[in-house]
Amino acid sequence: MELKRVVVTGLGALTPIGKTVPEYWEGLMNGVSGAAPITRFDTEKFKTKFACEVKNFVAEDYLEKKEARKIDPFVQYALVSTEEAVKDAGLDFETLNTNRIGVIWGSGIGGLKTFLDEIMIFAKGDGTPRLNPFFIPKMIIDIAPGHISMKYGLRGPNFSCVSACASSTNALIDAFTYIRLGKADIIVSGGSEAILNEAGIGGFNAMHALSTRNDDPQTASRPFDKDRDGFVAGEGAGTxxxxxxxxxxxxxxxxxxxxxxxxxxxxxxHITAPHPEGLGARLVMQSALDDAGLTTADIDYINVHGTSTPLGDISETKAIGTLFGDDAYRLNISSTKSMTGHLLGAAGAVESIACILAIKNGIVPPTINHFTDDPALDSKLNFTFNKAQKRDIRAALSNTFGFGGHNASVIFKKFEE
Known part of the structure; x- marks a missing residue:
């Protein structure tokens, strides 16, 4: 069976540094940090008091008020980024066979705000379960692709991928696979996350996973810097x-x-720590190269997982060095999480958009907030520190690794007839 070639025809983004794809790309090119004090709840008693929120987002600016109330923020974000992508792709669903158009979506946690709100209401009551009838339909992760399919009348493959921070990369891989096998003509794919609430920040604080650089939040996400102290939580969506x-x-x-x-x-x-030598990271990148029929010499840019955690950044660079050998030194490597924070299940989609635009525009987004070299890292690697670098990019690889040891990598290539 001959596999079909699969291309990218539309993009949509809702991020902490831009609420559209052009705004997001401009933020990346200018090295803008999306980190700021949290506005969603009172952080007085929390170890971490900042995050990368989507700024000035009002759901009713995009959705009908009645509709917005019935859906969790992670679904709101999904619908907003998807509308931009659909328009960008010029999709006229009245003229297309919607039976062959699907939606495959990723989220690591889903409707956490809905879950928190309903449980708090129950806990404050007399034990009578007076729960919102939309509680379950608002919370479950697969409701995001459900809402997208219902909005546009798409009746092709429809489901969610859940693999923590690798979720939307897994969704993209599944979408790619379904199309190249001929099971669909178009698939709307991506991911969304909305965990900037008491449960999300408190939970990650309890794990000691988040940066606590409360005196300087804008520089708190500093992948590959010697003084990194954890990731900065983010939110948003990419389609x-x-x-x-x-x-x-x-x-x-x-x-x-x-x-x-x-x-x-x-x-x-381990449930949260990466393999110390980056074994899983090396295997997943090799798997992606094998699937693409490419070698390490064909890759010009890696958008790394690069979360700004002490262990994770070391293991990933070890994996790159081991797999790529001398080819590692002609790569550009960057972590756009230094600007957006970590969008968890949405990271793969948002960072894949960065790869796609890097290929299209011939420029690599930077890793900002670098101040001090880490002697545990290979100083000869080009981490694209602090400033974007122009480069012709033939192919770019995006890495995402999730709690539970889930690893996913995807490769995009400059389109040629």
Whole structure:
């Protein structure tokens, strides 16, 4: 069976540094930090008092008030980024076979705010379960692709991927696979996350996973810096329209890039810590290269997982050095989490958009907030510190690794006939 080629024809982004794709890209190019004091709740008693919120987001600016009240913020974000992507791709669903258009979505946690709100209401009551009838439908992760499909009448494959911070990369890989096997013509894919509430911040604080640099939140996300002290939580969504090449050409669609491979692996090591030598990270990148039919010499840019945690950054760079060998030194490497914070289950989609635009525009987003070299890292690697760098990018690889040892990598390539 001949596999179909799959291309990117539309993008949508709702991020802490921009509420549209152009704004997001401008933020990346200018090295803007999205970190600021949390406005969603009183942080007085919390160890971490800052995060990367989507700024000035009012759901009613995008959705009908009645509709917005019935859905959790993570679904609101999904709908907003998807609307931008659908328009960007020029999709006219009245003229397309919607039976062959699907939605595959990723989220690591889903409707955490809804869960927190309802449990708090119950806890304050007399034990009578007076719960909102929308409690369960608002909370469950698969409701995001459900709402997207209902909005546009899309009846193709429809489900969610849950693999912690690798969720939306797994969603993209599944979407890519379904299209190249001929099971769909178009799939709306991506991820969303909205955990900036008492449960989300308190929970990650309890794990000692978050930065506590409360005196300087804008520089708190500092991947590969010697003084990094944990990740900065973020929120938002990213949507990527994937389409078979023949279908895209038939309707005259613009093409951003081609998706050519995806890899998956497990660390099989620890519930939250990465393998110390980056074994799972090396395996997943090799798997993606094998799937794409590429070698390490073909990759010009890696958007790394790079969360700004003491252990994670070391293990990932070890994996790159081991797998790429001498090719590692001609790569550009960067962590856009230094600007957006960590969007958890949405990270893969949002960072894949960064890769796609890097290929399209010939420029690598920076890793900001670098002040002090870490002697535990290979200083000869080009981490694209503090300033974007122009470069012709033939292919870019995006890494995402999740709690539980879930690893997923995806490769995008400059489109050529």
């Amino acid at each position: 990527i329209i994937l389409e078979s090449l023949e279908h895209a050409k038939a309707r005259g669609a613009k093409i951003y890039a081609e998706i050519v491979g995806g890899g998956m692996s497990a660390d099989a090591n």
